[in-house]
Amino acid sequence: MNKPIYVLNGPNLNRLGKREPEIYGRTTLAQIEASCRQTAGAQPIEFRQTNSETQLIDWIHEAIDEAGAIVINPAAYSFTSIAILDALKMFPGPIVELHISNIHRREEIYHRSLVSRAATAVIAGLGPRGYAVAVRSAIEMAASTGTDCSCRARKRVGHDQRQDTAHCASRLSDRGLQGTADLQPVVRAPGHRCGRDADGGEGTGLS
Numbered sequence: 024m025n026k027p028i029y030v031l032n033g034p035n036l037n038r039l040g041k042r043e044p045e046i047y048g049r050t051t052l053a054q055i056e057a058s059c060r061q062t063a064g065a066q067p068i069e070f071r072q073t074n075s076e077t078q079l080i081d082w083i084h085e086a087i088d089e090a091g092a093i094v095i096n097p098a099a100y101s102f103t104s105i106a107i108l109d110a111l112k113m114f115p116g117p118i119v120e121l122h123i124s125n126i127h128r129r130e131e132i133y134h135r136s137l138v139s140r141a142a143t144a145v146i147a148g149l150g151p152r153g154y155a156v157a158v159r160s161a162i163e164m165a166a167s168t169g170t171d172c173s174c175r176a177r178k179r180v181g182h183d184q185r186q187d188t189a190h191c192a193s194r195l196s197d198r199g200l201q202g203t204a205d206l207q208p209v210v211r212a213p214g215h216r217c218g219r220d221a222d223g224g225e226g227t228g229l230s
């Protein structure tokens with residue numbers, strides 16, 4: 024069973040497409056959500072937006088238990104929130120920080136994202152289409168690190184040991200995807216079979 028990808032959006036992004044089109048374009052957040060779902064296909068997506076820092080932190084805590092990967096556009100909290108940084112540091116899977124605009128071309132207050140210190144990858148300046156790139160990359164990274172897997176053995180093994188994912192790699196290739204080159208190699212954990220193999224064998228890698 025694949026864990027969902029959490030796509031979390033911070034303050035003011037509910038106004039996308041309505042103000043400052045020269046910076047953020049004319050695409051609405053609802054259209055971005057649709058593009059994420061189209062990119063993800065059968066992969067479940069939790070797509071959310073809030074103007075509240077507390078709510079974002081609560082959703083990150085929820086993601087620690089439930090998500091295979093996080094894509095996050097923290098908006099202005101990128102530059103101010105040590106609390107969001109601390110919450111993201113607890114997340115065991117891949118984190119893609121995303122900005123619609125190229126924050127480095129903008130005023131200096133937008134240059135130093137605190138969140139980047141916890142991010143696996145950062146995307147900025149691709150416009151709304153950056154979300155689809157982020158979601159696709161998050162799915163690939165979650166599969167190749169095994170954090171997309173919701174079986175009990177995987178939870179026991181935990182993030183730091185990076186054990187398990189022979190089956191996850193095969194699931195990735197079954198979907199026509201390739202692993203991310205710079206991810207650490209993984210070894211299979213004893214007893215990690217994802218409940219797929221009635222005979223206790225290796226299985227197909229599909230769940």
Ligand code: CA2
Pocket residue numbers: 034035036037038039040041042043047096097098099121122123124125126133
């Ligand atoms: O480029 C991005 O995605 C940002 O995260 C957007 C944030 C900004 O603080 C970051 O530097 C970069 C601001 C979002 C504001 O959203 C608006 C939406 C419609 C109209 C005006 C602002």
